Amino acid sequence: MSPRTELEILSPGAFASIQDGGRRGHRRIGVPWAGVLDRRLMRLANALAGRTEDAAVIECFDGGLRLAARGGAVKIAVAGDTVLEHESSEGRRPLAPWRSVTLADGEQLRIRKMDGGRIAMVAVVGLEPPAVMGSASTYVRAGLGGVDGRALAAGTRLALTADAEPWGSDRVLTQPPAADPAPIRLVPGPQHDHFRPAALEALVGGEYRVTTEADRMGIRLEGATLEHTGAAEIVSDATVPGSIQVPGAGQPIVLLADAQTAGGYPKIATVISADLGRLAALRPGQALRFAAVTAAEGARIARAAEAETQALIASIRTLPPDGIDLVALYTGNLVDGVVHALAAEYRPLY
Amino acid sequence: MSFRVLDAGDAALTIEFGSIIDPALLAAVNALDAAIVRLQQAGGLPGVTETMPTFRSLTVFFDPLATDRDAVLGVLQPLIAAAGQGSPADGRHWRLPVCYEGEAAPDLAEVAQTLGIGTDEVIALHSGTEYLVYMLGFLPGFPFMGDLPERLRLPRRTQPRVRVPAGSVAIATGLTAIYPWESPGGWHLLGRCPVPLFDARRAAPSLLAAGDRVRFVPVSADECRALEAGLASADIDPLQWLDSTPSPAENAA
Numbered sequence: 001m002s003p004r005t006e007l008e009i010l011s012p013g014a015f016a017s018i019q020d021g022g023r024r025g026h027r028r029i030g031v032p033w034a035g036v037l038d039r040r041l042m043r044l045a046n047a048l049a050g051r052t053e054d055a056a057v058i059e060c061f062d063g064g065l066r067l068a069a070r071g072g073a074v075k076i077a078v079a080g081d082t083v084l085e086h087e088s089s090e091g092r093r094p095l096a097p098w099r100s101v102t103l104a105d106g107e108q109l110r111i112r113k114m115d116g117g118r119i120a121m122v123a124v125v126g127l128e129p130p131a132v133m134g135s136a137s138t139y140v141r142a143g144l145g146g147v148d149g150r151a152l153a154a155g156t157r158l159a160l161t162a163d164a165e166p167w168g169s170d171r172v173l174t175q176p177p178a179a180d181p182a183p184i185r186l187v188p189g190p191q192h193d194h195f196r197p198a199a200l201e202a203l204v205g206g207e208y209r210v211t212t213e214a215d216r217m218g219i220r221l222e223g224a225t226l227e228h229t230g231a232a233e234i235v236s237d238a239t240v241p242g243s244i245q246v247p248g249a250g251q252p253i254v255l256l257a258d259a260q261t262a263g264g265y266p267k268i269a270t271v272i273s274a275d276l277g278r279l280a281a282l283r284p285g286q287a288l289r290f291a292a293v294t295a296a297e298g299a300r301i302a303r304a305a306e307a308e309t310q311a312l313i314a315s316i317r318t319l320p321p322d323g324i325d326l327v328a329l330y331t332g333n334l335v336d337g338v339v340h341a342l343a344a345e346y347r348p349l350y
Numbered sequence: 351m352s353f354r355v356l357d358a359g360d361a362a363l364t365i366e367f368g369s370i371i372d373p374a375l376l377a378a379v380n381a382l383d384a385a386i387v388r389l390q391q392a393g394g395l396p397g398v399t400e401t402m403p404t405f406r407s408l409t410v411f412f413d414p415l416a417t418d419r420d421a422v423l424g425v426l427q428p429l430i431a432a433a434g435q436g437s438p439a440d441g442r443h444w445r446l447p448v449c450y451e452g453e454a455a456p457d458l459a460e461v462a463q464t465l466g467i468g469t470d471e472v473i474a475l476h477s478g479t480e481y482l483v484y485m486l487g488f489l490p491g492f493p494f495m496g497d498l499p500e501r502l503r504l505p506r507r508t509q510p511r512v513r514v515p516a517g518s519v520a521i522a523t524g525l526t527a528i529y530p531w532e533s534p535g536g537w538h539l540l541g542r543c544p545v546p547l548f549d550a551r552r553a554a555p556s557l558l559a560a561g562d563r564v565r566f567v568p569v570s571a572d573e574c575r576a577l578e579a580g581l582a583s584a585d586i587d588p589l590q591w592l593d594s595t596p597s598p599a600e601n602a603a
Contacts, residue, residue, distance in 0.1 A: 027400055027487075187360060235370060235405050236405065237364065237366075243359075260487070260489065262488050267358075270362075273361045274360075296418060302415060
């Protein structure tokens, strides 16, 4: 029997966890969906790795993730606006993101930092963590899914199944999605009538800023105060990912995948599902604007976004089998040994 | 019964029967929930993925790629109209042990003082009432139960705790609850329940279901520790505290 192949987490960076499409169907007993914060990134990463679209991935926040193949070769793909580095016995070399790569035993892959956004998804061939209540997604608060219900830690070794080797050519997304600075769209309600009319205008017309309290549960914003008409309290009812809760101080909190399933603060509006990934990717200090749409418009936007995602997946190309990385070739410096001093991968780390 | 439809984004909507905590509203919520689950199982609600019943409203989650708000509402209208005649769910009855002593009850003395009664009376009132599980939410398996006797009613703590230990039995604003997990929390902690309320390995991970009824039975700190040990080693089955077993809505779903 060959030794078991593992993927070792050398460093998880700021926060990394195993996620998939989420733990659906249990909100009625208080279990949030969890799951990836950006479904499109998960689907692209898995498509690049030749996996099913909602296979479990490693979701990483703010870069810093370092991985190593142990006991055999490991095929990996990274989706997200990252600065990647591949490390082998021949040294370190930058690697274009949005592609798959095979790490030989002992080789490492580093997400040095994010060039844009906060979220990257790492798809790994053979990563098949056991499902808990129908999903492998990590939900730390109740210790569900992932590796013992916890975030990934340095030294964690993920056992990989032996499937699909040899894997064939690597794949690349030649035109990755660009960052979209358009306003985040929301549907007013369910409790917008608990606020003065000026509050919704302020939310939609004003500029808000992401605070340092931003994680998988939600994002606290700061900006114009949203005034309630009465008490800043309701009899607890259901929240959804995207709910914008407003506690007494009048500063909004947008709930995300890991948020509690019920809450007692009035919810002035709900961010549409197509824009939640874009919101979760905003960094503390970054400014954003909201725009109001109807629920029906939100559904139309969801369908348009789905068509875009499918077009992106369809555009994934095979890299030539001789290993020449055309993307790196066309975007990099063509003279060996000369580095582009201004390229992202040579900027100092912050 | 009157109701309102509230938008909850492009992938959910909420049917709201009222704005207060009232068993009659809960009966309508649970009747609508059961009707939707039945229709879903019969394939009559394509695109609807799950429902979340609460004290006074039902939130319906759907896939915006498969359906939309108006299509879902069109199918729900007759079910909503019928739900107003719903009668209270026939839930199970539980008798759960609670230790109201020492460090298990960090707020007991203060609560007694605020209410102007003795600690024994607080315990007698809290354990002398049968509570209805209105809903589960906030945390996996967290039961919102009511109603507290009038004399035990007080607002949340002005300063919420950063860390409420798992198993804490708490009261606030006419309700009582058990924290299944360590979490921040603003309720007053009267005791500790050794029975795990949530276990992902069980077929029904949440011990309690909406519509169940719960009574608390005071146990000593020593008994509580012994129960905890027995439960941890699986020598004790949590179902032993079940008094009667009509089929709960949760298991039917």
